[in-house]
Amino acid sequence: MFSINTSDTDLVGLSTPDPLRYAFSRKKGAHAGGHMSAIAPERVQEELKGALRFASTNIGAARCLYIHIPFCRVRCTYCNFFQYASSKTLMSQYFDALVKEIRWKSSFAWSQSAPFQAVYVGGGTPTDLSSEQLKVLGQMIRSSFPLTADCEITLEGRVNRFDTQKFESALEGGFNRFSFGVQSFDNTVRLAAKRLDKSDYVMDRLQSMVRYNAAPIVIDLLYGLPHQNLENWQHDLESYLESGVDGVDLYQLIEMKGLPMERAVEQGKLPMPADTAMKATMFQMGVEFMAKHHQRRLSVNHWASGNRERSIYNSLAKTTAEVLPIGAGAGGNINGFAMMQSRDMDTYIHAINQEQFPTMGLMQVAKDAALTSAIKSAFDRGVLSRSRLDKVAGYSLFEALKPLFEAWQSNGLVDVDNHYVQLTLAGQFWSVTLAQNAIQIIQENSKSALSTQVIIDAAVA
Ligand SMILES: C[S@@+](CC[C@H](N)C(=O)[O-])C[C@H]1O[C@@H](n2cnc3c(N)ncnc32)[C@H](O)[C@@H]1O
Numbered sequence: 061m062f063s064i065n066t067s068d069t070d071l072v073g074l075s076t077p078d079p080l081r082y083a084f085s086r087k088k089g090a091h092a093g094g095h096m097s098a099i100a101p102e103r104v105q106e107e108l109k110g111a112l113r114f115a116s117t118n119i120g121a122a123r124c125l126y127i128h129i130p131f132c133r134v135r136c137t138y139c140n141f142f143q144y145a146s147s148k149t150l151m152s153q154y155f156d157a158l159v160k161e162i163r164w165k166s167s168f169a170w171s172q173s174a175p176f177q178a179v180y181v182g183g184g185t186p187t188d189l190s191s192e193q194l195k196v197l198g199q200m201i202r203s204s205f206p207l208t209a210d211c212e213i214t215l216e217g218r219v220n221r222f223d224t225q226k227f228e229s230a231l232e233g234g235f236n237r238f239s240f241g242v243q244s245f246d247n248t249v250r251l252a253a254k255r256l257d258k259s260d261y262v263m264d265r266l267q268s269m270v271r272y273n274a275a276p277i278v279i280d281l282l283y284g285l286p287h288q289n290l291e292n293w294q295h296d297l298e299s300y301l302e303s304g305v306d307g308v309d310l311y312q313l314i315e316m317k318g319l320p321m322e323r324a325v326e327q328g329k330l331p332m333p334a335d336t337a338m339k340a341t342m343f344q345m346g347v348e349f350m351a352k353h354h355q356r357r358l359s360v361n362h363w364a365s366g367n368r369e370r371s372i373y374n375s376l377a378k379t380t381a382e383v384l385p386i387g388a389g390a391g392g393n394i395n396g397f398a399m400m401q402s403r404d405m406d407t408y409i410h411a412i413n414q415e416q417f418p419t420m421g422l423m424q425v426a427k428d429a430a431l432t433s434a435i436k437s438a439f440d441r442g443v444l445s446r447s448r449l450d451k452v453a454g455y456s457l458f459e460a461l462k463p464l465f466e467a468w469q470s471n472g473l474v475d476v477d478n479h480y481v482q483l484t485l486a487g488q489f490w491s492v493t494l495a496q497n498a499i500q501i502i503q504e505n506s507k508s509a510l511s512t513q514v515i516i517d518a519a520v521a
């Protein structure tokens with residue numbers, strides 16, 4: 061039996077007539093994480109070589125490739141992903157190192173032992189690479205790694221300076237999915253966020269790439285930015301339909317400390333961004349709008365307009381898929397290790413030139429990582445299934461968590477039956493918080509089960 065404190069409102073939410081806006085006081089961070097233990101820095105190179113030296117023992121498991129391009133022409137005020145300003149010289153040095161890393165990492169037995177199902181070239185702004193670099197990068201990915209016949213190869217970025225010639229080069233290189241950050245189609249919001257280009261241009265480029273009819277085009281929209289209100293948010297949702305793109309992610313703005321936006325708000329140069337209740341209303345508008353227009357829902361915040369958008373990388377990376385990281389600031393996980401590569405350009409280039417892993421942190425993933433990932437991805441899809449949960453856990457975990465699910469149900473966050481926990485609209489808005497709370501309960505109870513076992517073992521001995 062699990063011990064679950066169902067009167068802890070941080071865990072089960074508040075009993076309120078309006079759980080969408082007020083179930084919890086604030087949203088937890090974007091990632092619900094599990095426990096990991098750090099590998100001593102002096103063992104990192106050896107451990108990673110060991111992990112890649114042999115063919116995967118995990119045959120049949122999903123695997124992806126993530127390549128990071130840490131450059132943007134201008135930093136957006138709300139963004140924490142910014143690393144380096146796009147300069148031709150620096151990007152060319154970086155590209156040379158990236159090519160070396162692709163050659164080196166693809167030469168390991170592990171890399172060649174099974175096909176990759178999805179590749180994501182993300183950033184930063186990968187579309188800031190030149191036409192030639194994009195073509196070479198795509199071709200190198202295709203010629204260096206074994207890929208499944210239907211492998212999704214995504215190029216992330218923005219429409220700024222991504223003209224038809226660049227688009228054609230990227231297609232020629234083999235990219236077959238394009239994800240553009242639009243954030244907002246409102247010019248006041250865009251200007252305040254330091255987004256490049258006016259909305260007419262953004263719309264025109266999107267429509268032109270859609271007309272080209274070569275690959276799925278998807279966009280990101282953000283809600284909660286300064287100057288955003290219900291009126292221009294409605295217009296953003298309508299503009300998504302008008303653009304004709306294949307899919308959309310609706311992300312709520314996460315405010316982080318030390319971002320340019322925070323300073324500008326403090327100095328009175330920008331209005332306050334939306335509070336949690338306002339963002340909840342915007343989420344609701346998004347969900348209702350997508351349902352009204354028959355968009356196919358792929359997760360709590362991602363929709364597709366037709367069948368072309370598959371979003372393979374995003375769904376696999378949230379499960380137990382292994383991810384081989386390439387580039388400064390890239391993160392991944394292989395063979396039970398999670399790793400993050402150095403964000404510092406000099407450190408990264410120096411390491412690659414020496415055929416050393418540019419890893420700044422290597423962690424041994426906890427034994428319950430598969431369970432943690434299964435829970436995160438179920439909450440991200442909006443439904444948790446008893447049979448899948450119990451299968452991954454290896455015991456009747458659904459039953460053990462039932463008091464938590466029932467407390468959530470009485471607070472309007474989920475609907476529970478014998479087979480499924482389905483998130484309500486409110487539960488979808490708080491999905492990351494719910495996933496983290498479920499993981500917390502499991503970890504607390506497995507820790508106490510472990511210490512009870514130690515006490516029993518000691519008593520027996
Ligand atoms: C790493 S960015 C790359 C996109 C591309 N460089 C662009 O300019 O649109 C990927 C996405 O992260 C999201 N993002 C960035 N900052 C965020 C924040 N503070 N809160 C929530 N989402 C954010 C944006 O929607 C963005 O499209």
Ligand code: SF4
Pocket residue numbers: 131132133134135136139140141142183184185218241
């Ligand atoms: S949103 Fe994109 S372009 Fe803007 S700073 Fe972040 S990564 Fe760079």
